[in-house]
Amino acid sequence: MNLKNAIMVLALLTSVYTMATTADHTKFKILQQEFKSGPEVTKACLSCHTEASLQIHATKHWTWDITSHQDQNLGKRNVINNFCVGVEGNEPRCTSCHTGYGWKDDSFDFSSEENVDCLVCHDKTGTYTKFPTKAGHPVLVDTKFKGKLFKGVDLAFVAQNVGETSRATCGSCHFYGGGGDGVKHGDLDGSLLRPTRQLDVHMGIDGENFSCSQCHSTDEHSISGSRYDPLAIDHHGIDLPTPDLSASTCESCHGLSPHVTVPKYNDHVDKVACQTCHIPYMAVERPTKMWWDWSKAGKFDENGKPITLKDERGFVTYMTPKGEFIWEQNIQPEYKWFNGNNKYVLPGDPIDDSQVVVINPYEGSYDDSEARIWPVKVHRGKQVYDSKNKTFVVPKLFGKKGSGAYWKDYDWDKAIRTNAEEFNFEYSGEYGFVETEMNWALNHMVQPKEKAVTCNECHSREGRLAGLAGFYMPGRDSWSWLDILGKLMIIGSLLGVIVHGSIRFVASRRRNS
């Protein structure tokens, strides 16, 4: 039954994927004009797609603000991370990945319909790129950024060639989170643009060739799946015939007991997320950042110039504005119990700086029926904080020289103070660096079943799950008293028979002689 349903879902998805459109956008008069800006294009879009912007306005892609099921105000706007810390004061740079135009500071109008960026998600030409520092606007003439050329975008050409979202459009932001290819997630990077089936069994161009939205199903522009409000266990299973808008879970297509040939695997799904066995390694083809030490930032060479150091692969390991990095490729994830609750430590929340601060601790344990073991990329680093108030602060990093931005002025105190004054948060005037950890549960780069984690990789004394406590696991766990008892029984009986046999042997020798 499950298998049948799964096949049905696949068939349906495939039919949607290959469905031809009934509209040729090159024939729309309103799109045959010389657009001067992104918002002008959006206005043209809205003349037919009347509700599109209003739908976008309700999504986290637009608000960067989402209330979690634990009633925390999360979303990019509100949280901090241990990459570039936070959005406040750094908008024009961060919002190059906002699905809008012009969020350069606090004055951005979130009710503006024309400021929604349709093209970043619906471009089919591959020529539309938001410029890194222009608050979400593309450039219309060729412009260089850090030595890289951004070609001027022909907005009319893009507008006439719009369509469904693709790996390329979603990836244009999501593959580059943290400021570069693969930096943030460990399971999302440029290798997924045209992945092989070996890298991603769903997206592989030599396989199912899925786009992102085939799992991340949408309704009124709202896309299923959220890291801020995650679903760690899907009790519902297959989503047809009544979609529950959780289509981004594995269970949505594969059901609740997906293993047919080895049913014993199904005995694991209550405690082990699918991802744990089916994403054996992360950052398979491109390295991901594992360590970011901001406390090392601000060193200059003997000529007073900023320093950039690279590792043998050409990945930056030190940059004066950002500090020290460690990259890793094709590595085992860490494993954690996770029930979907991850309360963030938000700016202003008290922290204990005597130990490593986990920014989004995962809740869950063996005894928690909602929790399962998840594979996690743990990103570690040191970041600036208010060492007197013991709170996280968001420093101003991006800006012009003299604005207080750390990347230009190299003064942490000024970078924090500038933001504290502008965004009205408390700053004692004392800062330091605290070691932090952030959890990034892995969901993508699901590999073919032949590559899944094998039983003994966990069911062994020092296996992948050696670090998880609070439950008995065959092959991993034993009891020292039982091991001693077993040795006593086996070695004892062996010694017993050897001694007994030796005495018999000696005694019979004596008798015979």
Add this chain to the structure above:
Amino acid sequence: MKQVMLYSVFNRFWHWMQAILIVGLAITGMEVHGNLTIFGFESAVAIHNFAAWTLIVLIAFAIFWHFTTGQWRQYIPTSKFLSEMIEYYLVGIFRNAPHPTKKTELSKLNPLQRLTYLFIKILALPVQIVTGALYYYYNNLAEAGSAFANLEWVAVVHTISSYSLIMFIIIHVYLTTTGHTLTSNIKAMVTGWEEIED
């Protein structure tokens, strides 16, 4: 001395099959417990389960055989000659003293064997089968909210019981050398024929 058919074909088949299965279960069981690496965990589990089911079927046939042939009477415990048997293994055997009991077709087992084999039949093997089932069907039990769904204690009991069976095998194999000759008992269990006193 005369040659008698002491162990029928089924008796021998059952004995050796049981021996192979229990040794196989012990080895794969140790691998599942994390003490050995031979087959890999998944194959070890598969072999262990297959051997367990085979053993259960074999035991079912053996029970039928015991009752239809009346051989179950061989295991009726007795204290007669029990202390003599213990004394024999501790002292007499070194002095070439005669066995305190005589093997007959009606009484193939000495009082120590009767006790030990009875213990294995009514305690060790049933404990292994029951705890093994509780172990394998742990998830279904947990789902049903059973009080027996405690993998840790099930594993402890299953493991201790397996150690006692391994201990039995070691001593049992050694004691086969205490017949008329070193190999006469093993030969008898292979051919069925044994020389016993008139």
